[in-house]
Amino acid sequence: MFTEKVTWVHHWSDRTFSFKCTRNTAFRFTAGEFAMIGLIIDGKRVVRAYSVVSPPWSEELEFLSIKIQDGELTSKLQHIEIDSEVVIMPKATGTLVNSALIQGGELWMLATGTGLAPFMSLIRDLETLETWTKIHIVHSVRDAKDLAYNTDLVTAFKDHPVDGELHEMVDAVLEYHPILTGQGQARISEQLNNGELKINTDVDKVMLCGNLEFNHQISDWCKSKGMTEGSLREPGTFVVERAFVEK
Numbered sequence: 389m390f391t392e393k394v395t396w397v398h399h400w401s402d403r404t405f406s407f408k409c410t411r412n413t414a415f416r417f418t419a420g421e422f423a424m425i426g427l428i429i430d431g432k433r434v435v436r437a438y439s440v441v442s443p444p445w446s447e448e449l450e451f452l453s454i455k456i457q458d459g460e461l462t463s464k465l466q467h468i469e470i471d472s473e474v475v476i477m478p479k480a481t482g483t484l485v486n487s488a489l490i491q492g493g494e495l496w497m498l499a500t501g502t503g504l505a506p507f508m509s510l511i512r513d514l515e516t517l518e519t520w521t522k523i524h525i526v527h528s529v530r531d532a533k534d535l536a537y538n539t540d541l542v543t544a545f546k547d548h549p550v551d552g553e554l555h556e557m558v559d560a561v562l563e564y565h566p567i568l569t570g571q572g573q574a575r576i577s578e579q580l581n582n583g584e585l586k587i588n589t590d591v592d593k594v595m596l597c598g599n600l601e602f603n604h605q606i607s608d609w610c611k612s613k614g615m616t617e618g619s620l621r622e623p624g625t626f627v628v629e630r631a632f633v634e635k
Contacts, residue, residue, distance in 0.1 A: 500598030
């Protein structure tokens, strides 16, 4: 177990927030993976699965979290400040990785809410950027203030102090599709069914990460189109992350 110090906190809305912390040099992860992170609460270690937002080459670790007022972890985690301590288990894992997909075609990353987190890591990963000719990030939330990292995605990290060096590579492949359901825009599932999201299921690949209902719905849609679910053992044409922050 690593104990790390919080270096930055940003509250996007009353529903979500992000934070960065120091990174032990022994902590390794692949873009798209999640780690078990949390707090020591009343002498007890309380951890949950959180996808890493930062790319593998980053010196710090960044995470995106929901706020659940009665959640065992997030009821406390949402109140962390700079210099607060968080705990991180040493092993990262997950299926939202390039190696779980058959290469070829365009890559579609479909997310609701904080499900965007692993895609923020992947879109700044050199292997990912070199693997796909076009990467679509589709992020569905209720309100505009919940569009975490919207500015970075709109500008392809052009003005980001660290990731700006990747701007040209990201800009060449990224297509960003924000969806605001609170303003009447159709949900991802509806846009898939009515053809607004033009995924060529014969050649394109899909990563999805969101709430349980979303994961089931979109997995079923992918399977109905003849797509196969990939895993670390056997790559497929779509992958889904089954880890959640709160259970």
